[in-house]
Amino acid sequence: MSNFRKYFPIFKQNPKIVYLDSGASAQKPDCVLESMTKFYETTYANIHRGLYEFSEKSTELYDEVRGKVAKFIGAKDPSEIIFTKGTTDAINLLASSYSKLLKKNDEIIVSEIEHHSNLLPWKNLEDVVCAKVKYLPVLDDCELDYDWLEKNISPNVKLVCVSGQSNVLGVKNDIQRIIKIAHSVGAKVLVDGAQLTVHSKLDVSLLDVDFYAFSGHKIYGPTGVGILYGKKELLDVMPPYQLGGDMVESVSLDKVIFKQAPSKFEAGTPPITEVVGLGSAIDFLENIGMEKIEDYSLKLTQYLQSELLKISGVRILSSKKSNAIVSFVVDGVSSFDIGVMLGQKGVCVRVGKHCAEPLHNRFGVDSSIRASVGIYNDENDIDKFIDALKNVLSLLR
Numbered sequence: 233m234s235n236f237r238k239y240f241p242i243f244k245q246n247p248k249i250v251y252l253d254s255g256a257s258a259q260k261p262d263c264v265l266e267s268m269t270k271f272y273e274t275t276y277a278n279i280h281r282g283l284y285e286f287s288e289k290s291t292e293l294y295d296e297v298r299g300k301v302a303k304f305i306g307a308k309d310p311s312e313i314i315f316t317k318g319t320t321d322a323i324n325l326l327a328s329s330y331s332k333l334l335k336k337n338d339e340i341i342v343s344e345i346e347h348h349s350n351l352l353p354w355k356n357l358e359d360v361v362c363a364k365v366k367y368l369p370v371l372d373d374c375e376l377d378y379d380w381l382e383k384n385i386s387p388n389v390k391l392v393c394v395s396g397q398s399n400v401l402g403v404k405n406d407i408q409r410i411i412k413i414a415h416s417v418g419a420k421v422l423v424d425g426a427q428l429t430v431h432s433k434l435d436v437s438l439l440d441v442d443f444y445a446f447s448g449h450k451i452y453g454p455t456g457v458g459i460l461y462g463k464k465e466l467l468d469v470m471p472p473y474q475l476g477g478d479m480v481e482s483v484s485l486d487k488v489i490f491k492q493a494p495s496k497f498e499a500g501t502p503p504i505t506e507v508v509g510l511g512s513a514i515d516f517l518e519n520i521g522m523e524k525i526e527d528y529s530l531k532l533t534q535y536l537q538s539e540l541l542k543i544s545g546v547r548i549l550s551s552k553k554s555n556a557i558v559s560f561v562v563d564g565v566s567s568f569d570i571g572v573m574l575g576q577k578g579v580c581v582r583v584g585k586h587c588a589e590p591l592h593n594r595f596g597v598d599s600s601i602r603a604s605v606g607i608y609n610d611e612n613d614i615d616k617f618i619d620a621l622k623n624v625l626s627l628l629r
């Protein structure tokens with residue numbers, strides 16, 4: 233059994249469940265749940281407002297997590313960390329704010345494998361500012377076409393937006409190479425780290441990433457909280473996204489002076505307790521060690537792929553390099569039928585287009601089945617999944 237399973241109360245309540253949907257959302261370890269309950273029970277109050285101990289302590293904890301996140305992803309300064317509701321919110325913040333900095337015919341490059349969260353906010357800027365979106369293609373072996381990027385990069389390109397790891401293919405993209413190409417013409421790079429953050433140690437300063445987004449709920453933390461990292465000098469020139477309380481220095485009916493980043497991007501009461509939970513999730517990951525986590529999930533993914541390939545008619549969309557995520561189709565059998573029947577057997581996988589419809593079009597499939605592993609999974613889970621899949625296929629074919 234996975235050494236880490238014991239930390240997840242959901243598996244004590246549901247010992248038979250085979251949870252292979254961590255790519256959609258990860259289960260929560262007891263330290264995350266306990267930190268949030270304890271915070272509500274002992275300390276909770278709104279932040280940056282009260283002059284009493286609870287509020288001061290809550291503010292302290294909230295700001296402490298900002299520092300923890302900065303350290304976790306290698307940001308130079310906590311002020312480069314903006315708390316958002318999640319990756320989707322982070323990318324919408326960036327796109328909305330950038331829409332004020334872009335002009336007609338400025339180009340944005342987005343890869344064709346992106347989750348809709350990193351596609352639609354950019355596509356929308358075609359309507360909002362008449363920007364032009366170009367699509368970085370993916371090759372048959374699941375690698376992005378870096379040669380295309382080299383040929384198509386130009387001073388007109390202002391932003392390149394790519395995922396660190398595809399939520400369908402599970403393959404890590406060569407962020408370093410993309411950044412080098414983009415920076416050669418002064419374009420900025422957003423990395424969507426929704427899938428990457430939980431499996432890989434990363435250092436945004438070392439990589440020289442301009443913007444980085446991820447969600448708490450995919451890294452064993454709570455829902456409702458996420459991060460947008462941005463280099464300080466870029467955040468400084470970006471206008472706010474939402475307007476409201478706790479983001480202004482002063483307001484008169486004639487004049488508004490906004491606070492510096494990150495406060496100017498955090499209007500209103502933020503997800504305080506969720507931020508506390510996110511801090512515990514980061515502690516949890518760091519106590520295990522990111523290298524160990526990556527190694528563990530790579531081995532498990534290889535086992536998953538090798539077992540899947542023994543089943544006739546299975547076509548894997550992912551490549552051998554995939555980590556934690558394997559998407560596949562079965563010739564002549566509906567993915568949805570398979571998913572429903574697996575669900576009835578207590579096997580949780582995702583079926584559909586996984587919010588990446590252009591990617592499915594590119595690979596010529598209508599939908600796929602995605603199995604994704606977390607640190608609570610082990611070979612035993614994979615064996616149960618494979619047995620259930622064989623059984624389902626024997627009934628459907």
Ligand SMILES: Cc1ncc(COP(=O)(O)O)c(C=O)c1O
Pocket residue numbers: 255256318319320321347349350395397398399424426427447
């Ligand atoms: C690659 C990728 N980007 C963005 C998102 C959106 O994340 P969220 O729904 O947490 O905002 C997801 C979610 O599955 C994802 O996998």
